[in-house]
Amino acid sequence: MSQVAHGTAQASKTPAPSRGRRFGRARRSLRGREEARTGFLLISPTLIVVVVVVVLPILWTVSLAFQDVRLLNLRETGVIGNYELDNFVNVLTSPDFLRALGTTVVYATFGTAAAITIGLIAALALRAPFRGRGAIRAAMLLPYVAPVVAATFVWSTMLNPQFGLVNAWGTDVFGWDEPIAFLSSQSDTISLLGWPITIPTALVTVIAFEAWRSFPFAFLFLTARLQAIPGTLDEAARVDGATPTQRFRYIVLPQLLPTIAVLSVLRFIWTFNNFDDIYLLTGGGAGTGVVSVRVFDYLTARGDIGAAAALALVLALVLGLLVGLYLRLFGRSEEGA
Amino acid sequence: MTAPATPTPAVAPEAAAPEQARGRRAPAVRRRPSRDAIENRVLAVLRPLIIVALLVAAVFPFYYMVVLSFRSLSSVVQDPGALWVRPEDMDWNTYASVLKPVSEGGQGFLVFMRNSLLVAAGTVVLALLVSIPGAYAVSRLNFFGRRQISALFLAVYFFPSILLAVPLFVFFTRIGLRGSLVGLLIVYVSQVAAVSIYMLRNYFDTIPASLEEAAAIDGCTRLQAMRKISLPLAMPAIVSNGLFIFMIAWNEFLFALLFLIERRDRWTVSLGLSQLSGSIEVPTTVLMAGSALLTVPIIVLFFASERLLVGGLTAGAEKG
Numbered sequence: 007m008s009q010v011a012h013g014t015a016q017a018s019k020t021p022a023p024s025r026g027r028r029f030g031r032a033r034r035s036l037r038g039r040e041e042a043r044t045g046f047l048l049i050s051p052t053l054i055v056v057v058v059v060v061v062l063p064i065l066w067t068v069s070l071a072f073q074d075v076r077l078l079n080l081r082e083t084g085v086i087g088n089y090e091l092d093n094f095v096n097v098l099t100s101p102d103f104l105r106a107l108g109t110t111v112v113y114a115t116f117g118t119a120a121a122i123t124i125g126l127i128a129a130l131a132l133r134a135p136f137r138g139r140g141a142i143r144a145a146m147l148l149p150y151v152a153p154v155v156a157a158t159f160v161w162s163t164m165l166n167p168q169f170g171l172v173n174a175w176g177t178d179v180f181g182w183d184e185p186i187a188f189l190s191s192q193s194d195t196i197s198l199l200g201w202p203i204t205i206p207t208a209l210v211t212v213i214a215f216e217a218w219r220s221f222p223f224a225f226l227f228l229t230a231r232l233q234a235i236p237g238t239l240d241e242a243a244r245v246d247g248a249t250p251t252q253r254f255r256y257i258v259l260p261q262l263l264p265t266i267a268v269l270s271v272l273r274f275i276w277t278f279n280n281f282d283d284i285y286l287l288t289g290g291g292a293g294t295g296v297v298s299v300r301v302f303d304y305l306t307a308r309g310d311i312g313a314a315a316a317l318a319l320v321l322a323l324v325l326g327l328l329v330g331l332y333l334r335l336f337g338r339s340e341e342g343a
Numbered sequence: 344m345t346a347p348a349t350p351t352p353a354v355a356p357e358a359a360a361p362e363q364a365r366g367r368r369a370p371a372v373r374r375r376p377s378r379d380a381i382e383n384r385v386l387a388v389l390r391p392l393i394i395v396a397l398l399v400a401a402v403f404p405f406y407y408m409v410v411l412s413f414r415s416l417s418s419v420v421q422d423p424g425a426l427w428v429r430p431e432d433m434d435w436n437t438y439a440s441v442l443k444p445v446s447e448g449g450q451g452f453l454v455f456m457r458n459s460l461l462v463a464a465g466t467v468v469l470a471l472l473v474s475i476p477g478a479y480a481v482s483r484l485n486f487f488g489r490r491q492i493s494a495l496f497l498a499v500y501f502f503p504s505i506l507l508a509v510p511l512f513v514f515f516t517r518i519g520l521r522g523s524l525v526g527l528l529i530v531y532v533s534q535v536a537a538v539s540i541y542m543l544r545n546y547f548d549t550i551p552a553s554l555e556e557a558a559a560i561d562g563c564t565r566l567q568a569m570r571k572i573s574l575p576l577a578m579p580a581i582v583s584n585g586l587f588i589f590m591i592a593w594n595e596f597l598f599a600l601l602f603l604i605e606r607r608d609r610w611t612v613s614l615g616l617s618q619l620s621g622s623i624e625v626p627t628t629v630l631m632a633g634s635a636l637l638t639v640p641i642i643v644l645f646f647a648s649e650r651l652l653v654g655g656l657t658a659g660a661e662k663g
Contacts, residue, residue, distance in 0.1 A: 040565075041485055043486075044480070044484055044486075044566075046480075046487070048476035048484070051472075051477065052474055055533045055536055056495065056496065058533075059533035060502065060533050061495075063510035063514060064502070064507065064510065066513075066514070067507075067510045075513075077516075124397070131397070132394065142394065144645075144646060144649045145402055146397060147645070148401050148402060148405060148642065148645075149401055149404075151642070152405065152641060152642065153596075154594060154613075155594075155634075156634040156638040159617075159630065159634050160407060160408045160631075160634065161404065163411065163627055164404065166627075168423075169627075173423075174423035174424035218401075222401070249378050249383075250379075250382045250386055275503075278503075279504070279505055279506075281597055298503070301505050301509065306601075311509065311513055315509045315510070318505060318508075321503065321506065322503060
């Protein structure tokens with residue numbers, strides 16, 4: 007039926023192309039102009055807000071980064087001022103800069119990897135339907151939707167060395183020698199099978215928090231993708247005798263890879279820039295001083311606006327470079343395959 | 344207590360599985376299903392364990408929050424490992440003390456909640472007002488620069504807010520809007536408008552244009568057709584979008600910290616909690632009550648609208 011309709015539509019279209027097209031074009035240009043006007047009118051409020059509150063301020067950041075601006079002499083600075091590179095020199099040659107950048111990269115990389123891995127495990131575990139699955143899926147999203155301040159507050163209370171639940175259980179039940187200061191100890195040495203291993207305690211803790219908080223995001227997207235995989239593929243593989251791990255490796259995982267790639271980029275961008283979590287958990291101390299917290303320190307504690315702007319720009323540039331590099335590598339491997 | 348022991352014996356057969364796989368060429372017709380059976384059995388044990396572990400990890404901190412909010416600090420210090428409140432220890436005073444104004448010896452969270460509610464509700468209204476027409480335009484109308492504007496909005500979504508924090512802090516300091524809820528509201532609108540347009544556009548795309556064309560034939564102007572046809576049809580998306588914006592604005596921390604920190608009477612709940620949690624004078628359990636007051640509205644809202652919301656959140660994922 008639809009085929010017939012399609013055929014007739016095509017047939018009626020082909021005989022008189024010139025007349026139809028010319029008429030269409032004339033009408034389109036009239037309607038088109040009206041459409042363009044309405045369209046622009048409707049989008050302009052958003053456009054104005056975004057340009058005024060986002061685009062212009064970002065351009066202004068660039069201007070600020072090249073000037074000597076402090077909170078104290080703020081009133082005297084304008085767009086036209088003394089442009090110089092001092093801020094960048096100061097920020098980049100500061101002894102802590104490289105360490106902060108390294109911490110940020112480690113934090114973002116491990117945080118992203120852990121969140122996506124846990125999200126993938128969760129999505130796979132909840133793939134087959136059972137009673138109450140919907141409620142469990144919804145509950146899994148709690149860490150992501152809860153306010154970050156409340157989440158960090160509960161975590162720091164739980165991990166508190168004096169009256170926190172984790173240390174209470176650790177010393178009473180698991181036989182730890184002494185409470186662990188998860189959020190304020192830069193590194194601890196533990197012995198694993200007799201070997202002493204030094205781990206950066208606070209950094210590992212904030213990475214664990216990041217994994218806990220954003221795994222639901224990965225879980226949500228991977229679940230949506232899993233549902234879109236046709237069940238027949240899995241069935242066919244099962245008939246051919248593929249075991250569950252084989253089906254995952256050769257059927258499910260290839261289907262998920264594009265989603266995982268997109269998730270990696272998104273999560274990496276957000277984790278790389280993340281300020282709230284670390285500021286609230288450790289305040290940037292104990293070896294967790296990521297770049298965004300340093301920007302905040304420059305801005306408020308030191309009142310050095312020029313340096314804050316320069317550092318924020320450097321952060322954005324490094325991020326752009328890393329993401330660009332990733333997209334390049336990923337795009338190429340995609341082409342090869 | 345027996346549960347943790349079960350995976351251990353199950354691991355051993357799995358380690359043996361590769362051996363069977365190697366030898367499965369010729370005589371394996373009977374053996375091949377055995378690897379399958381073993382994997383299935385291992386997974387049948389592992390799966391519920393994983394689900395329970397993840398569920399506990401996701402939910403327990405919130406349970407702990409509520410439990411702690413009903414205990415007194417002295418009982419927590421005495422018995423930090425307790426997992427529930429004994430009925431005789433139940434203490435409602437934490438909530439009274441966190442909500443009462445500072446003048447009456449409380450922490451003034453009632454004012455913070457009012458501020459948060461004002462900012463969040465205002466953001467929802469304003470953001471929807473600007474983004475519904477915008478989304479409609481991007482979805483339906485062909486105008487010059489449409490692609491570029493969409494790209495700009497998407498870029499805004501990924502922009503690091505810390506980079507934006509510097510100039511906005513300076514700007515609002517200079518024009519004297521620092522310490523005002525209106526300034527914060529404008530920033531929030533700019534932050535969510537882009538996402539909101541993106542989500543709503545995806546929904547408008549699913550509404551057939553022929554419906555509006557029919558209305559046009561019946562004599563509706565374009566704006567009438569939009570208001571009377573497309574808008575009612577897009578209601579589910581608009582509601583879920585509004586809830587999404589509400590949550591973002593209610594949860595936001597960085598800009599509230601930058602703009603409002605000097606004015607205690609303007610603090611939002613998030614800011615108040617973060618500022619007071621540093622001081623030793625306020626007992627942790629009282630702040631836990633504040634933390635519950637911050638979280639519970641969001642959780643209730645989330646469960647009430649979960650179906651709507653999750654559909655909206657993944658709308659972008661299904662596209663690619």
